[in-house]
Every structure is written in structure tokens, then in C-alpha cells.
Amino acid sequence: MARPPLTLGTAGHIDHGKTALVRALTGVDTDRLPEERARGISIELGYAPLVLPSGRRLSVVDVPGHERFVRTMVAGATGIDLYLMVVAADDGVMPQTREHAAVLAALGVEAGVVAVTKADAADPARALAEAAELLPGAPAVATSARTGAGLDELRARLEAAADRASARAGAPGGLRLHVDRSFTIHGAGTVVTGTLWSGAAGRGDEVVVLPAGRRARVRSVQVHDEPVDRAAAGQRVALNLAGLDRDEVARGDVVVARGAAGPDAAAATFRVDAALTWATPDARPDGGARVAVHHGTREAAARLVELGGRFFQLRLEREIVAARGDRLVIRSLAPPDTLGGGVVLDPAPRRHGPSRDLLARLERGEPEPPPPPPPAPKPRPAEPRPLDAAALELEERLRAAGYEPPSDAELDPATLAALRAHGRAVRLVDGLHAHPDAVAAVRDRVVERIRRDGSITLAGLRDELGTSRKYAQALLEHLDAARVTLRVGDERVLRRRHG
Secondary structure, X not given: OOOOOEEEEEEEOOOOOHHHHHHHHHOOOOXXXXXXXXXXXXXXXXXXEEXXXXXXXXXEEEOOOOHHHHHHHHHHHOOOOEEEEEEEOOOOOOHHHHHHHHHHHHOOXXXXXXXXXXXXXXXXXXXXXXXXXHOOOOOEEEOOOXXXXXXXXXXXXXXXXXXXXXXXXXXXXXXXEEEEEEEEEOOOEEEEEEEEEEOXXXXXXXXXXXXXXXXXXXXXXXXXXXXXXXXXXXXXXXXXXXXXXXXXXOOOOEEEEOOOOOOOOOEEEEEEEEEEEEOOHHHOOOOOOEEEEEEOOEEEEEEEEEEEOOEEEEEEEEEEEEOOOOEEEEEEOXXXXXXXXXXXXXXXXXXOOOOHHHHHHHHOOOOOXXXXXXXXXXXXXXXXXXXXXXXXXXXXXXXXXXXXXXXXXXXXXXXXXXXXHOOOOEEEEOOEEEOHHHHHHHHHHHHHHHHHHOOEEHHHHHHHHOOOHHHHXXXXXXXXXXXXXXXXXXXXXXXXXHO
């Protein structure tokens, strides 16, 4: 089975050798601008494909390390799935190492590897120890881009980190690409590039560029300069857009599927409710402070409105194109510094302050409910017939069976239908029904286990219940369909309203 595409982002202080390391790993010099080559520093985002020992290919985003270009670093980091933190052996952990680590934490990027570079020029022991303190749990490898030492081990560590990373492929929502570059190719027209956050992009797709709402059509798609018919989420993608002039799209804009709707669709907004955490206790701004909000490839100033605890409303001075669950990075405006970050809980709330009901809803991770539609008279459904003795007997049989019910083939269809009409039998999968009390008990155990451990696997539920794989799988598929859990690879996590 093909493994889902992932994007790897570099991080680290200026002159610690990020671009040289990427060149040694991929054969690509990501410093494409004459000014970058003349000055010997990265200014813009660079891109390259990385082929791992297994043949798996990652999209690499190489970011600048200078403190003046942190906003460019954030624009590249917002689309990554795992990181490559670079620390020079002769310098150790430096200020931008720490700030880039804070950005990664704010974005929730947990899988990654530390490369201690220039190990041929200095003893890497101190840098390895400092990196372990800064990013505990991240494997670290001493390397030299000049001699090639440690590169094979680094590739193997990146392979393992990629296996741990959460992929965007299969994430809810349609096509969404946050633009980090736009340019014109003679004879082709307008081209935009970025990391595909969700959905897929293919030739002929009808799209909209937000927040302006300009329409376009995808003329062609490339992944690392190679034409493809369709690109999946998690890949670095270039889209040639027909019907759009170069000056009608820029970094910070978002390309979405035309007609995208639903709870997972992204939309332009001047307000979001978010749960925020801070890099340090002292980093927390006062209520009412103006901060810089980084989302996707866009930066916007915003006013912080406290809603209670870790919850805030961000009142933005420039639209962002957000969806529920998106990550944010919060930085101070002057002097610029990374303060923390968080998660969008409601991408389109009304303008409000704190309240007890609001706080309870945000704790549950639930967005603001839409205003109720005007009431319309509805015909009352016919009451189901009272259950007869056979139905009551079947209900007791299902209740006694718990989460290991008999197959439908063993049951009388008419009697089962009567139980379903009264809400006393719940379909798990085709051919299998259980009593609602048993399903509710399993749901509570699954929610408790995921809140404790972060996720649960099929084998984990099987062992938790002491049952067979057949019943564990049926129960998890039912919870997926009921939008209690979400499958991510071989694991289930809670959907946001249950998290």
C-alpha cells in the first residue's frame, strides 16, 4: 500500500548549514535567488524532493534562519508534517533555534529529527546535549554536509520520523492550498505554489482564490517540476491557473475547490475563536493586546479578546481563510518574537465576549451553533407499534450479548426492524446490530482511553474489551460513522467536538 505524501520542513539558526545539508541529502540547491547566493544566506523559502532509503519521497521546505525572516519561516512551516532541526556543532543551540522550536510547538509538529551539522569542524557533543534539552525525545544525528558523515543515519532517522508523522492525506475538507509563491511563465500564464493542506488538485478542477473570491480553472499540476494528473494532500504542488492574472493572486491567498461547503470547509473571516497556549508564562499578552497572527502563509494583526482560561477571540485586521482545527502562531508586533500558538475552534463566530455557556462550548471544542431557522410545521410521524413479546425477548438477548451481538442472519428481520423503530437496536455494520446501552458503554470507554493516551488502535480496543477483532472493528467503524472518532492511519483519535 502506498504511503501518504508528507512535507518535511527545516528549522534552525542562520549559518548552521540547513541549505548545505538539504543539498547533500537531495542534490538540490534551494537558494535560487542571486542575492541568496551572493550573501550566502537563505532569504526566501526553498523546495526540493527527498528520496528516503525505502523509496518514499518527501517534499522538503527549506526555511531561512535569520531573525529578520522568521515570518517567512512560519509561512513555510505551517504546511509541514515533520521537521529537520539543524544545530551547528561549533555554535550549539542559538536564539533562532529556540524560536523555530517554539514555532514548531505552536503548530503541533511533533515528529522530527535533529541534525548536528559541521561535526567535521567541531566536537558535536555539546550541541547534541543542548538539542536533547530543547527537543526531548527527538533523535539527533551528528553530520557533515562536506564529508557526508552521518547522512545515511540521518536518512534512516527521517524514515522513522515519517512513519510517526500524521499525514494530511484523507483529512476532511476539499482542495485547499495556501499560496507561498505566485509568478508567470511565458506561454503558460499564472502559476501558484504551496503545500496542499487537504483534498486533491487535478487538471480541470474549478477553483476559487480566497479571500478575494476570484474564480479560476486548474490548467495543469506539477509536483517538484514533474507533471501529474492529480496531486494529493501533503505534497508541494504547483498549479497553473487559467483565467487569473499574476497580480490577482499572491502569497497569503488560498486556493479552494469551487462550491466547497460544510463544517470542514475553509472560509474568509475577520474573527476566530481559538484555544491558545504560550511559549512561557511570561509570554502571555494582556487582554486587548495587539498581536501578529500567522495562519497558513498569511500574517494579520489582531486584537486579543479574553474569553476565559486558554480561550480567546482574535479580531483580525486582515482576513484569513480558516477552518476548524487549523493551527495558528502568535507573535508580538514589536519587538517581533514568537509568543505561542493554538487551534481554531470556531472560524466564523459572532463578535462576543466571555460567558459561562460560551466557555463550556469551547471546552467541548464546539463551534457557535448557527441561528435556528424559522419554524415550519411538520407532519408528526406515526408512532411505532408497541413491542410485542418476541421483540422484548430479542431486546433482552441483545442487551445480554453486550458488544458481541449475534449476526442479523440469526434474527427475525421483522422483529429487528421493530426494535430499530423504537431505538432499541443500533446498527454497527452491515449484518450486525447491538443494544444501544452496550454501544454507549463502549463509546464512553473509547473516549476515556483516547483522552488518556491520545489515540486507540483496533488491537488496543480488542484488548481493552477482551473481545475479537471482528467486534472491535465493527464498534470502531460505528464510532467513525457517528463522528465520535476519526481514523488517522492505523489509529483513531477523537473528532474535535469530542476532544
